[in-house]
Amino acid sequence: xxxxxxxxxxxxxxxxxxxxxxxxxxxxxxxxxxxxxxxxxxxxxxxxxxxxxxxxxxxxxxxxxxxxxxxxxxxxxxxxxxxxxxxxxxxxxxxxxxxxxxxxxxxxxxxxxxxxxxxxxxxxxxxxxxxxxxxxxxxxxxxxxxxxxxxxxxxxxxxxxxxxxxxxxxxxxxxxxxxxxxxxxxxxxxxxxxxxxxxxxxxxxxxxxxxxxxxxxxxxxxxxxxxxxxxxxxxxxxxxxxxxxxxxxxxxxxxxxxxxxxxxxx
Amino acid sequence: xxxxxxxxxxxxxxxxxxxxxxxxxxxxxxxxxxxxxxxxxxxxxxxxxxxxxxxxxxxxxxxxxxxxxxxxxxxxxxxxxxxxxxxxxxxxxxxxxxxxxxxxxxxxxxxxxxxxxxxxxxxxxxxxxxxxxxxxxxxxxxxxxxxxxxxxxxxxxxxxxxxxxxxxxxxxxxxxxxxxxxxxxxxxxxxxxxxxxxxxxx
Numbered sequence: 001x002x003x004x005x006x007x008x009x010x011x012x013x014x015x016x017x018x019x020x021x022x023x024x025x026x027x028x029x030x031x032x033x034x035x036x037x038x039x040x041x042x043x044x045x046x047x048x049x050x051x052x053x054x055x056x057x058x059x060x061x062x063x064x065x066x067x068x069x070x071x072x073x074x075x076x077x078x079x080x081x082x083x084x085x086x087x088x089x090x091x092x093x094x095x096x097x098x099x100x101x102x103x104x105x106x107x108x109x110x111x112x113x114x115x116x117x118x119x120x121x122x123x124x125x126x127x128x129x130x131x132x133x134x135x136x137x138x139x140x141x142x143x144x145x146x147x148x149x150x151x152x153x154x155x156x157x158x159x160x161x162x163x164x165x166x167x168x169x170x171x172x173x174x175x176x177x178x179x180x181x182x183x184x185x186x187x188x189x190x191x192x193x194x195x196x197x198x199x200x201x202x203x204x205x206x207x208x209x210x211x212x213x214x215x216x217x218x219x220x221x222x223x224x225x226x227x228x229x230x231x232x233x234x235x236x237x238x239x240x241x242x243x244x245x246x247x248x249x250x251x252x253x254x255x256x257x258x259x260x261x262x263x264x265x266x
Numbered sequence: 267x268x269x270x271x272x273x274x275x276x277x278x279x280x281x282x283x284x285x286x287x288x289x290x291x292x293x294x295x296x297x298x299x300x301x302x303x304x305x306x307x308x309x310x311x312x313x314x315x316x317x318x319x320x321x322x323x324x325x326x327x328x329x330x331x332x333x334x335x336x337x338x339x340x341x342x343x344x345x346x347x348x349x350x351x352x353x354x355x356x357x358x359x360x361x362x363x364x365x366x367x368x369x370x371x372x373x374x375x376x377x378x379x380x381x382x383x384x385x386x387x388x389x390x391x392x393x394x395x396x397x398x399x400x401x402x403x404x405x406x407x408x409x410x411x412x413x414x415x416x417x418x419x420x421x422x423x424x425x426x427x428x429x430x431x432x433x434x435x436x437x438x439x440x441x442x443x444x445x446x447x448x449x450x451x452x453x454x455x456x457x458x459x460x461x462x463x464x465x466x467x468x
Contacts, residue, residue, distance in 0.1 A: 164344060
């Protein structure tokens with residue numbers, strides 16, 4: 001594989017488009033010029049830093065480095081998952097739920113994809129684990145976040161109906177059946193939409209990247225199909241795990257509804 | 267027999283009482299004295315210190331859903347999760363007998379719930395609470411939204427439950443209703459008073 005290396009001048013040329021945007025904003029007093037500059041600078045610094053960090057990690061041979069970056073990625077994703085919730089579980093429950101789900105589902109899906117499907121040597125090679133985990137976590141984070149958001153919102157809004165079912169002798173899963181179904185539906189619908197238009201409306205980012213890097217488009221498509229299976233599978237499982245864990249946290253062993261375990265929205 | 271021992275609900279003074287089969291206990295008290303919270307605690311819908319025994323078994327010895335199939339709380343405003351009332355009843359419920367008994371047309375069961383009046387929904391809620399024949403009925407103002415005629419039918423249905431050997435705990439603001447249905451009265455205290463348990467004068 002060979003690809004066209006980019007020089008600093010190339011990057012500067014690409015950024016000209018943003019400079020034009022900034023100029024338009026100044027001319028029409030949209031007040032966006034500064035925001036543009038800050039966001040663009042941030043993006044550049046973040047991606048450059050990631051490039052350097054990955055360079056360093058790919059050069060290491062110890063699996064401990066892979067483990068370390070995996071943990072950092074899961075912790076950041078778990079934190080982000082909690083931050084996206086309007087109503088959160090009190091105390092450590094929120095982060096425990098988020099991190100446990102992401103570590104379990106993201107970790108298993110990544111290991112599965114890398115070890116059994118791609119099988120590089122050594123199996124823990126960060127060059128494969130890190131990018132795949134990154135994509136899996138990003139997608140699982142979105143679906144878990146949607147599932148939990150729908151679950152907690154519906155539980156608060158439909159408290160009387162849920163408690164009516166509990167009072168009539170329903171178990172917590174029976175009492176939450178309708179809410180659970182809605183939460184999973186909300187989480188999984190975007191995944192189905194992405195799969196059904198992949199390649200026609202949008203050329204997935206990873207495939208684009210591989211083609212730009214000189215890969216055979218047919219090979220890139222195979223990789224993308226594999227990744228789509230893993231991403232969608234992991235996201236669905238993540239939503240499922242998060243929603244069920246959410247029901248168990250919203251209720252207690254006596255099958256009582258425990259909305260007191262949620263915080264008020266900010 | 268339903269026995270409540272030192273049940274203390276959310277900072278209120280503990281309450282003890284006993285209800286035997288074929289007996290109705292009325293719970294009275296000013297607003298905020300914890301009548302609803304007491305019933306919810308007996309049904310184990312809210313956590314509370316103290317003990318509740320049904321026929322010798324304490325509530326914690328029985329799984330929560332099983333306890334609530336025996337000890338049934340019926341809220342003042344019944345909540346619904348389906349589109350029509352029929353979805354909310356167990357398949358074995360004797361609806362063809364119960365629905366006319368409370369003065370409703372059976373066809374109401376298949377109408378959208380939003381088209382029913384508050385009183386119709388309250389009566390359906392009462393029927394829903396007793397359709398699977400729980401041992402204990404905890405009724406929270408079961409006739410608050412009903413006119414005199416519907417109230418009489420609802421009371422008849424409650425009286426039938428008492429005669430059939432069930433235990434009824436009734437929260438009501440209507441002294442005549444308490445005189446008609448209850449055998450015992452429990453008056454929950456206001457601030458700093460003790461609970462009063464008394465027989466109803468015949």
